[in-house]
Amino acid sequence: MSVLVRRAALTVVAVAATVLVAITPAQAEPEGGTKPLRDALRAASQGYQDARTAIANAKKREGELSEEILASQARVADLSAAVGRLAAAQYRGGSSAQLQALLSSGSPESFLDTAATVRYLSERDGAQVTALKAAQATLARQRKDLDAAILEQENQLKELRKRQDEALKALRSAGGGDPTLGFGDLPANATPAPRNPDGSFPSEGCSVKDPTTSGCLSPRTLHAYNETKKANFDHYVSCYRSAEDGGEHPRGKACDWSSAAKGFGGMAVGAEKDYGNKLAAWYIANADRLGVLYVIWFRQIWMPGTGWRSYFGSGDPSSEHTNHVHLSMR
Known part of the structure; x- marks a missing residue:
């Protein structure tokens, strides 16, 4: 050759x-740049997305709680009105009227019927008061949870800004950004x-x-x-x-x-x-x-x-x- x-x-x-x-x-x-740069970009991007997901969940929970609070407020209002009527009746002599009904019973059978009615009314009145207290406690808990959901959003917004700053800092350290x-x-x-x-x-x-x-x-x-x-x-x-x-x-x-x-x-x-x-x-x-x-x-x-x-x-x-x-x- x-x-x-x-x-x-x-x-x-x-x-x-x-x-x-x-x-x-x-x-x-x-991928470009140094290992510290790539690690910083991964942490910043993933942290940003995690925070965004947390904000979405907190907003969803806020919406759910707002609806629950409206329903609880309506129930508390209804029960408060009912208990208020009971209190007014008691003030006007509800207990003495019930006792008078017992004393005026004409027969043992009617006496027993009247006694059962009085007991039912007493239990009903007590149940309404208990229900009101439970509704008030539920409303207080929901308001506390709502405050926590709003605070979570505020914290995650801070995390978003932190992650953005970290990403830009890493990029600028490499001459970009x-x-x-x-x-x-x-x-x-x-x-x-x-x-x-x-x-x-x-x-x-x-x-x-x-x-x-x-x-x-x-x-x-x-x-x-x-x-x-x-x-x-x-x-x-x-x-x-x-x-x-x-x-x-x-x-x-x-x-x-x-x-x-x-x-x-x-x-x-x-x-x-x-x-x-x-x-x-x-x-x-x-x-x-x-x-x-x-x-x-x-x-x-x-x-x-x-x-x-x-x-x-x-x-x-x-x-x-x-x-x-x-x-x-x-």
């Missing part, structure tokens, strides 16, 4: 190797992921097969993957990844969706950029349904409570997320 032929062959091999490197999943690592425009709006049409009765998401581990690697995913991440495919986003994707010093990939709670059809290449332009824009917008529209923790795309990050913010890597397409949309899940 001549020197020129050998050189040409080596050039072809080098180009092929470059192409292979461009499409290997390892090129989509990591400024508000950005995002990538437009799309309809929320994903099938919601399962939730607990209180509206929170169940805790999940890496327990189901990842269809994109030999690793595992959480059930909620697999649900998001399937819903993404159903929404016709079908470019190359890689989810589980173990060789990383943090982030959600090793937890089975993250996927990298390439803007190119076949693998992770250079910075997206044209149709590939449009694809990434639409995918990022779709995730934001369905964030609450799917349980999205955060999304990174084209030097921007979205988190609940902060919206789209600037987010920078080390300058290459993977760390800058200009060649793939990163999805992290609850």
Whole structure:
């Protein structure tokens, strides 16, 4: 083989190797920034969503208690009026009138009938007084519970603001955090992921097969993957990844969706950029349904409570997320 032929062959091999490197999943690592940054973003986003769920539950409880209090107030008013009439009757000589009725009985049988009637009236009057006291106690407890529900909302609102501040502080420490425009709006049409009765998401581990690697995913991440495919986003994707010093990939709670059809290449332009824009917008529209923790795309990050913010890597397409949309899940 001549020197020129050998050189040409080596050039072809080098180009092929470059192409292979461009499409290997390892090129989509990591989520960007440092492990402390990723840990801070996870804690801030999850804490924000937990607080929002707590506020929703507290508001729901406030509404229920408000209705219960109205019903209790009406019952207390009715019982108070009834007991007031009893008190007035007693004041006018109710007890002496009942005694006079007993004394005027004309026969033993009528005496017994009258005595039974008096006893019934006495028991009825006592029951109404007892019912009034119970209704008043119920109303007092409901008002106390309502105060607690309102206080819980106030506390969770403080927690929301705290988590927002933590997220922005973490982003700004990495040189980002400024508000950005995002990538437009799309309809929320994903099938919601399962939730607990209180509206929170169940805790999940890496327990189901990842269809994109030999690793595992959480059930909620697999649900998001399937819903993404159903929404016709079908470019190359890689989810589980173990060789990383943090982030959600090793937890089975993250996927990298390439803007190119076949693998992770250079910075997206044209149709590939449009694809990434639409995918990022779709995730934001369905964030609450799917349980999205955060999304990174084209030097921007979205988190609940902060919206789209600037987010920078080390300058290459993977760390800058200009060649793939990163999805992290609850």
